[in-house]
Amino acid sequence: MIKYFSAKPLWPQTGLAIVRIITGLFLIYHGLELFSAAKMNAYLQWDQFKSDFGKAITYAGKTAELIAGILLVLGLFTRIACILTAGVMLFISFKLGNGIVWYNDQHPFLFVLIALVFFCAGPGNWSLDAKLFDKK
Template sequence: MRFRSAARCAAGAPGGTEEFRGDGFRGGVFTALTAGGTQIGAGLLLAVGLLTPLAAAGTMGVMTVALTVKRPHGLWVQNDGFEYPLVLVTIGAVLSATGPGHWSLDASLGRTGGGHRPALGRTADLGLPRRSHRS
């Protein structure tokens, strides 16, 4: 469903441009092409695990804009709310913080984690008691 929506926007289909214009954006065709292209590109990169931080940032950027547009409608998606964009922003943030998985293309190319994991690990360890594993 997300791919179909993104493809409609990226193709500059009338439905995609009208939706952006209806949400108050100027230049509906350019906005639709940019948002749709980012959604498709980021989605494909996340699916194969390539350039994970960049793909996560792309997803977070587009969905943050969607979240701000949908916010006046309330939380729940059945009322055209911001629930779905919020979930995608959260997933993007988690993926950018944790890095790619073991089966990703990033891992096979040796690009795993970067500098985020040690900082997150130290933050998570704050205030937790250390247990000794001695028998």
């Protein structure tokens, strides 16, 4: 019972892997909207995307979400996936949203914070990064 009140981590590799994989699955889910013409056309109706580059920005964002999600699930090039995730979600929070990350735009900003955790902590042992790049 004492270990639950300790400052020492409990199952850090397992916990990191589970959160990384679930986060990646969420990003894949949102990124798959790339293949829904109806959903993409709905985004293009937003005022923020009615510029000359609106369609390119919309498709680039969804592509980045999909790629970052796949990379996070696999634990491959995790820090690059974190940069993609943070970039897209910061754009959503501050450009598309109002930057009110403590309330209105909280969900995309939480992805930024999760990306920061994995950028700093790495993907953990349950990852292709660990298999490919960690030489023991």
